[in-house]
Amino acid sequence: NAGVTQTPKFQVLKTGQSMTLQCAQDMNHEYMSWYRQDPGMGLRLIHYSVGAGITDQGEVPNGYNVSRSTTEDFPLRLLSAAPSQTSVYFCASSTRESSYNSPLHFGNGTRLTVT
């Protein structure tokens, strides 16, 4: 049972480079999201999606793009990497329940360093 799979696990970029962080889930979850984790700041929501073809901005969306063409995949694109984007990135998914209390399932994270 794979759950939420994130690739790569580690990545080093130079300032100005672009890249895509991959996220895939095999639980048929409608809701998917991206967070970044920085020391002392907890997890901050970057973008989220409530289903294929629908995305919305979170707390810190600048510098990141997302798309949701399938239920399974939710890639996060860094358009022009900056040192401020050095962080650990987590993808998470959940079912869409009418009571809104469905817990998130997390991937193991991608550690990104921008030099």
Added chain:
Amino acid sequence: AQSVAQPEDQVNVAEGNPLTVKCTYSVSGNPYLFWYVQYPNRGLQFLLKYITGDNLVKGSYGFEAEFNKSQTSFHLKKPSALVSDSALYFCAVRDGLGYSSASKIIFGSGTRLSIRP
């Protein structure tokens, strides 16, 4: 907009003693509250969630959480701490006001729990 506060960066407890990790929240609609735990180099794992009407919620690994509507708090508790409980704990809230905003799940800054033998 919803928000979550975890006022303590670190909580230190002796093994066998009770522990409390504090969380307060602010939402526009009904609160949907969660606790997660993170072990080193791993993603977050779900511990428990608030269920409407239950002021004391029981979760995984012997943890429970006390919901207090008047104080807008959802503190995590355990009657007897174990060394293996040492980890980073996050409180999270999902605003129940409408489907779009309900999909935003916001996390607190985290509390590092350290249990000494």
